Amino acid sequence: MIDLKLLQKDFDALSAKLSRKGVDAELLKELKQKNETLKEAKATYETLQAAQNAMSKEFGIYKQQGKDVAELKAKVDANKLKINDALEAQRIAQEALELLAMAIPNIPDDSVPEGADENDNVEIKKVLTPRSFSFTPKEHWELAEQNGWIDFERGVKLATSRFSVLHTEAAKIERALINFMLDFNAQRGFAEMSVHAIVNRAALEGTGQLPKFENDLYKLEGQELFLIPTAEVPLTNLYQDEILPPEALPILMTGYTSCFRKEAGAAGRDTRGMIRQHQFHKVELVAITKPEESEKVFEDMVACASDLLSALELPHRLVRLCAGDLGFGAAYTVDLEVWLPGQNTYREISSVSNTRDFQARRAKIRYKDGKNNTLVHTLNGSSLAVGRTLIAIMENFQNEDGSITIPEVLKPYIR
RNA sequence: GGAUAGAUGGGUGAGUUGGCUGAAACCACGUCCCUGCUAAGGACGCGUACGGGUAACCGUACCGAGGGUUCGAAUCCCUCUCUGUCCA
Structure with missing residues (x-):
């Protein structure tokens, strides 16, 4: 698999190199897009999950202290729904990225001569x-x-x-x-x-x-x-x-x-x-x-x-x-x-x-x-x-x- | 093929009445200190991946794999894989 960080950092150079191996620039654009989508989806999911983890921790403390958890549970349940959506979005983004990334060939070295066959x-x-x-x-x-x-x-x-x-x-x-x-x-x-x-x-x-x-x-x-x-x-x-x-x-x-x-x-x-x-x-x-x-x-x-x-x-x-x-x-x-x-x-x-x-x-x-x-x-x-x-x-x-x-x-x- | 036990970090190995355990303890390893000679003592550090940050660091995930229950799972349930032991 090619280095996706390289793709994010220096798209034009990478695209030029891979075009020598017959990889369409559009395909790479798509790959870059999918990578960004995944990153966003992950960030969304992780933020929500962090909140959920924090609330769950609180939940335990409430229980120990014998406090009423009804209100907290309502908040947590609402957040859970968002998490499920975010997780699904991340899963889809991940699959889409992998499908594409695994099919992209290696970057040819600069020493490789030009040619078709x-x-x-x-x-x-x-x-x-x-x-x-x-x-x-x-x-x-x-x-x-x-x-x-x-x-x-x-x-x-x-x-x-x-x-x-x-x-x-x-x-x-x-x-x-x-x-x-x-x-x-x-x-x-x-x-x-x-x-x-x-x-x-x-x-x-x-x-x-x-x-x-x-x-x-x-x-x-x-x-x-x-x-x-x-x-x-x-x-x-x-x-x-x-x-x-x-x-x-x-x-x-x-x-x-x-x-x-x-x-x-x-x-x-x-x-x-x-x-x-x-x-x-x-x-x-x-x-x-x-x-x-x-x-x-x-x-x-x-x-x-x-x-x-x-x-x-x-x-x-x-x-x-x-x-x-x-x-x-x-x-x-x-x-x-x-x-x-x-x-x-x-x-x-x-x-x-x-x-x-x-x-x-x-x-x-x-x-x-x-x-x-x-x-x-x-x-x-x-x-x-x-x-x-x-x-x-x-x-x-x-x-x-x-x-x-x-x-x-x-x-x-x-x- | 049948029965049964198990799968935790580099290794050994705790943790299974769910929360304070990303994970005790010991060993190994690393840096430093002390001491000074046939060997020892002390302090600290020490998993991986991804994301964020100049950095300190923060977040998420991972306790064979996948799925489920739950606000929350290494710990409960299901499926699978592998390993040990015993019986055919």
Whole structure:
């Protein structure tokens, strides 16, 4: 959630920043209006309630002294009616404000480039040079079929489209990748965590998936529980509604989970192959930091993901997301795109974001900053999407006969 | 699944014939004082959120969650969640 005080104080500046993310100024005006309405409603209610509390106190004294309370009771009863109205008005104002405020995305950082969609993203740098092939490199699904690595048909049979099953060698590589990634991240100081894949509404509100993106989530029948779309949700919300001691920060975590997404808005995109699945595996990085150190931790996380790709000998590039392509909760984001020779293009394999205090405000994660409680900064990044890493290995390490070489660093992990 | 007990501040833990308890006491923690050496004594402070005020401070809300009764609820009633113990 954005800082409503900022909205009251410096509306024009905030509005200008959020318009880059496609937020209409009218919507913000409405938000500001609703915030003011709530403040007034609260003030009214609290004044009345203060009077009521004072009278109630008097009431007790009257009773003790055996005085007649009839007159006082009449006054108190009359006030009560006003309180009920005021309380109702406050409740309505509160709901209206929250409904709107929870749907406003984070403020993009000034460093975020202008732009509408992924075509306006800005490349920062390329890492490793794609190898040149003496033959035409195949796409991963051809290789998958030829090697018998991925069973798309049976995956669909078991569930529905966008599901697939890995066979023998590919399954082993997947497991090796997960282990390799977790070990790699641990060496960079990220503590390995094993979290569950089912969370409640509060957790998803904390990280910003709800209330706005309920359509993208798998919800459990008859329960207020959802399958996680990313480990960012359980990892970040671990500290929901807590006040952390300053010496606990930064908290650096890594965790492997399955991720579940309906991909509601992606009909027709990447239908072929294993790029976009309803259930996929991902190793995630999450950091909880003091505000002043989030910038540095962000750079560390980007470096971690990039170095991981380099260790796997996968050519990739770093891309700064433009305002229009930025996610809901991110103040700024760097995507890592891996080279896919079969597709002859770079494809997203990791996304690292600093949400600053956006999630912290929603999830109420603070730390003791001397005498004050200050909102922390939260960051998240994939390191990496496992399925896409497998694809990248297949395409980059393919040989002319269709066989696939295993990257050196993975060999110790495969038995 | 059945029976039963319980859920209070950083921790332990009072308070349940409704009002003087936002919450005793102890511990932990912080600042200061004293003392001076293998450890101790004293004073004060010490929950969170929101709103108002330059500030001291004031107001409102919160004793698992939600609702109800009442002029007034941590204390009474209802629903839910979770935990302990015992029985299947």
